[in-house]
Amino acid sequence: xxxxxxxxxxxxxxxxxxxxxxxxxxxxxxxxxxxxxxxxxxxxxxxxxxxxxxxxxxxxxxxxxxxxxxxxxxxxxxxxxxxxxxxxxxxxxxxxxxxxxxxxxxxxxxxxxxxxxxxxxxxxxxxxxxxxxxxxxxxxxxxxxxxxxxxxxxxxxxxxxxxxxxxxxxxxxxxxxxxxxxxxxxxxxxxxxxxxxxxxxxxxxxxxxxxxxxxxxxxxxxxxxxxxxxxxxxxxxxxxxxxxxxxxxxxxxxxxxxxxxxxxxxxxxxxxxxxxxxxxxxxxxxxxxxxxxxxxxxxxxxxxxxxxxxxxxxxxxxxxxxxxxxxxxxxxxxxxxxxxxxxxxxxxxxxxxxxxxxxxxxxxxxxxxxxxxxxxxxxxxxxxxxxxxxxxxxxxxxxxxxxxxxxxxxxxxxxxxxxxxxxxxxxx
Numbered sequence: 523x524x525x526x527x528x529x530x531x532x533x534x535x536x537x538x539x540x541x542x543x544x545x546x547x548x549x550x551x552x553x554x555x556x557x558x559x560x561x562x563x564x565x566x567x568x569x570x571x572x573x574x575x576x577x578x579x580x581x582x583x584x585x586x587x588x589x590x591x592x593x594x595x596x597x598x599x600x601x602x603x604x605x606x607x608x609x610x611x612x613x614x615x616x617x618x619x620x621x622x623x624x625x626x627x628x629x630x631x632x633x634x635x636x637x638x639x640x641x642x643x644x645x646x647x648x649x650x651x652x653x654x655x656x657x658x659x660x661x662x663x664x665x666x667x668x669x670x671x672x673x674x675x676x677x678x679x680x681x682x683x684x685x686x687x688x689x690x691x692x693x694x695x696x697x698x699x700x701x702x703x704x705x706x707x708x709x710x711x712x713x714x715x716x717x718x719x720x721x722x723x724x725x726x727x728x729x730x731x732x733x734x735x736x737x738x739x740x741x742x743x744x745x746x747x748x749x750x751x752x753x754x755x756x757x758x759x760x761x762x763x764x765x766x767x768x769x770x771x772x773x774x775x776x777x778x779x780x781x782x783x784x785x786x787x788x789x790x791x792x793x794x795x796x797x798x799x800x801x802x803x804x805x806x807x808x809x810x811x812x813x814x815x816x817x818x819x820x821x822x823x824x825x826x827x828x829x830x831x832x833x834x835x836x837x838x839x840x841x842x843x844x845x846x847x848x849x850x851x852x853x854x855x856x857x858x859x860x861x862x863x864x865x866x867x868x869x870x871x872x873x874x875x876x877x878x879x880x881x882x883x884x885x886x887x888x889x890x891x892x893x894x895x896x897x898x899x900x901x902x903x904x905x906x907x908x909x910x911x912x913x914x915x916x917x918x919x920x921x922x923x924x925x926x927x928x929x930x931x932x933x934x935x936x937x938x939x940x941x942x943x944x945x946x947x948x949x950x
Contacts, residue, residue: 530868537587553710553760571587574946578580587603595656601674604865613848616844616847616851616935617936619843619861620840620841620843624867624868625868633688633692633810636811638811642812651835663775669710680817680818683817684817687813688810690763690806691813691832692810692832694802695832695835696832696833697833697836698836698842699837699938699941701834701837701862702883702884702941703938705834706884706885708870709830709885710723710726713775713828716825716826720789727887729752729753729887729888730751730886730888730889731753731770731890731891732771732878732882732889732890732891733746733754733755733756733892734757734891735760735893735903736893736894736895736902736903736904737896737897738900738904739768739769739893739902740768741767741900743768744768744769744770744892744949746767746770747770748772749770749772751890752813753775753886754772754773755775755777755878755881757778757874757878758779758874759794760903760904760905761796762797765905773798774802774803775802775803775804776795776802776804777803777804777805777874777878777881778794778804778805778874779874780805780812780816781808781809781812782794782817782863783812783815783827784817788927790821792815792823792902794823795825803827804830804859804886806829806874806877807832807835808871816829830881834877834880835877835935836871837878837936838880839871839872840935840936841936842916843870845916845919845920845922846861846870846916848922849918849919850864850865865913865914865916866913866914870916871914871915872920873915873917879891879927883944883946884939888945888947889945889947890928890947890949892949895950896917925948928947930945
């Protein structure tokens with residue numbers, strides 16, 4: 523039984539051998555059984571496979587180059603067609619409303635009354651009396667002893683000067699955005715002439731610092747940085763004594779509103795020079811009656827006393843009103859027709875600081891702004907104890923204007939496209 527098992531196992535082994543080795547039953551064939559390891563098949567496949575890989579790689583590389591060039595050409599074509607993204611656009615409705623001067627007719631009548639010698643209100647009569655007393659150098663008499671007339675021969679010359687200046691100023695008063703390009707001639711040229719600087723009236727100052735009066739100036743020592751500018755513009759006779767490390771001590775231009783000159787006109791010799799009598803004064807007219815003070819003081823000033831061009835005043839008024847209208851609509855949600863009720867439309871006015879910045883834009887290649895802004899912990903003015911702001915100014919709207927100047931890419935309303943706003947830096 524054991525042998526049967528061996529035979530059976532042997533026969534099965536032979537059968538399996540024949541199945542797995544079919545050449546074993548045919549000796550002749552078995553002697554010539556091919557050796558696949560010696561055939562040249564692998565030598566033929568490898569070059570073909572390598573060539574195929576090379577062709578696939580070349581095709582892939584070529585397609586990627588073509589695709590990339592196609593994308594670049596599409597991008598270039600898009601840029602040519604579309605160009606750079608358009609800057610933010612100005613609002614036409616706001617531009618239209620900002621150009622409307624509330625109380626214009628009343629203002630014209632007021633000018634005509636002054637030209638006719640009709641001073642109307644008690645305040646204007648008092649201004650005239652103070653002016654006459656200054657001319658007389660009569661500090662001992664009372665205003666009641668001085669007849670309220672401009673027709674006497676003694677004052678006829680001053681009367682003629684006053685009427686001429688007021689008439690010429692009012693005649694030029696209109697909107698003309700190109701006035702920004704004329705500031706170097708109308709303001710910078712006489713200042714340079716006073717300083718004995720030879721200029722053609724076209725070149726600008728290399729750098730200007732406009733120094734505001736905000737109490738935030740006390741938080742930093744900007745004095746030396748301010749004085750490093752070629753020109754330093756200060757506002758409304760703000761003190762610098764004892765504040766030199768904070769605000770500097772250099773003053774090239776004293777910029778003020780006519781209310782400041784009106785106060786100075788009460789002093790002997792119309793003294794209005796806290797920075798020295800050699801410093802030129804640039805002034806904008808708040809009230810037309812203040813031309814009385816200008817007429818009297820201009821004769822006694824050694825340095826130029828320059829009144830801003832009324833076209834420049836109109837431009838500044840429109841710019842600030844645009845930003846104020848925009849802020850009013852965005853924050854209150856009310857209609858534009860309600861703006862005048864909230865801002866005393868007829869009395870609304872830009873601040874001295876705003877127009878000083880505008881002046882710097884016109885006469886300087888680079889503008890730095892110091893002391894503009896407010897803080898809950900800071901005084902309104904660094905040199906006074908005033909805390910409240912004047913309601914007739916919209917300081918927040920003016921700050922928005924300054925931010926657009928610093929940004930350098932946003933359009934400024936009412937400025938000509940050809941006027942290039944210089945780089946502006948605001949120090950907080």
